[in-house]
Amino acid sequence: MDRILIERRQFSGGMKGKNLRYLKENPGDTRPLVRTGFVLLEHFSLPAFTQALDTLITANLLRPGLFSSKTFGLGQAEVVSDLGLVIRPDQQLDIAQLNELDLLVVCGGYRTELKADDGFIHVLKTAAQQGISLGGLWNGAWFLGNAGLLEGYRCAIHPEHRPALAEVSKGAHVTSEPYVIDRDRLTASSPSGAFQMALNWIKALHDKALVEGIEDILAFEESRYRRIKPAEKISVSAPLREVVKLMDANLEEPLELEQLAVYVGRSRRQLERLFKEQLGTTPQRYYLELRITEARRLLQHTELSQVDVLVACGFVSPSHFSKCYSAYFGYRPSKEKRLVK
Structure with missing residues (x-):
């Protein structure tokens, strides 16, 4: 089923996101650094703040230099989070700092x-006048609404504070959604909403592979130690989802395309068309990339030998495995960094 790869290959679809950290590629993204600031209010939600911040930091891990971040306090004192942890913001918030920002997020709790x-x-209104995007976490939207900056905008806020926001900002559309991105206003009502808000904001700025890479690291932490079921995150039709599940369950002894087609009641040609239309690749290539991705995970996060790994991932010989691995990652599997102690 495999074809020997000689020239350098690019991962397709979601497989690129899962391997983005290890591809050492230059995406040719010439967009400028996006500068973000977080205003930490007293008793702010530390989980909501860290979910948003970790998303930006992870984006930089995958592609360095995309985002910068800075924390602000309303005074010079330390700020106590909702978990009782004391945080010292980088700077006190004032109008002079706005020239260094593209997005300012108010973190409440x-x-x-x-x-x-x-x-x-006054600072919030000035930021809006300067074209800076504004955000709010947990009840952070209330402060934007109180400043008159949510008129005509959809927004999200923790359920406990929806009536208060509706009272001070009658022109705002206060939703029950976990997060809302409406033009240059980003609001989230919970930690998970903060993660999805940041993720979808990044998606609008960059490519899908980056977002999938962030999700693979943050939304599925267990992926570092055991395989992710790839069908969980792909938006495809039921027959194609079933084929992907079959592929995932049969890495050691890969199924032939004709077998996969029979199992889901489709012809080989129908299966090829589904992969092309919904995943932008061929069944054979997707299967190979699935196995290469699992091989990379096993080499990095287990003590299995290279031979054990190639057998577990359905490769017929060390030379074939080495050629396939090198084609995608640019180096032989023997050079892969082991991350287990």
Whole structure:
């Protein structure tokens, strides 16, 4: 079923995102650094903040230099998070800092008091006037609404604070959604919403492979130690999803395309058309990339020998395995970095 690969190959579809960290590629992205700032209010939700921040940091891990981040306090004192951990922001927020930002996110929490002084409101209004995108986590949207910056916008806020936001910003459309991105306003009502908000914001700025790579690391932490079921995250038709599940369950002894077609009640040609239309590749190539990806995971995160790995992933010989691996990653499997202690 495999074909020997000689020239350097590019992963297709979701397989590229799963391997993005290890491809050492230059995507040719010339877009400027996106500068983000987080205003940490007293009792802010530390999980919501870290979910958003970790998404940006992970993007930089996969492709360095995409985002910068800075934290701000309303004063010079330390800030206590909702978990009782004390955080010292990088700087005190003032108008002079706005020239260094593209996005400013207000981080609130369940116990964050809904009160904003004139100075804070002035900074938020100035940021909006300067074209800076604005965001709010947990009840952070209330502060944007109180500053009159959500009129005509859809937004998300923790359920406990929806009535308060509706009261101060009657022109805002307060939703029950976990997150909302409406033009240059980004709001989330929970930690998971903060993650999805940041992820979809990045998706609008960059390519799908980067987003899939971030998801593979953050949304599926167990992927570092055992295989991810690839059908969980792909939006495909039921027959194709079943084929992918069969492929995943049969890596050591790969099934022939005719066998896969019979199992799902389709012809070989129908199966090839489904892969082309929905995943942008061929069944054979997807199967090979699935096995190469699993081989990379096993080499990095287990103590299995190279021979054990190639057998577990259905390769017929060490030379064939080495050629396939080198074609995708640019180096032989014997050179793969072992991450187990």
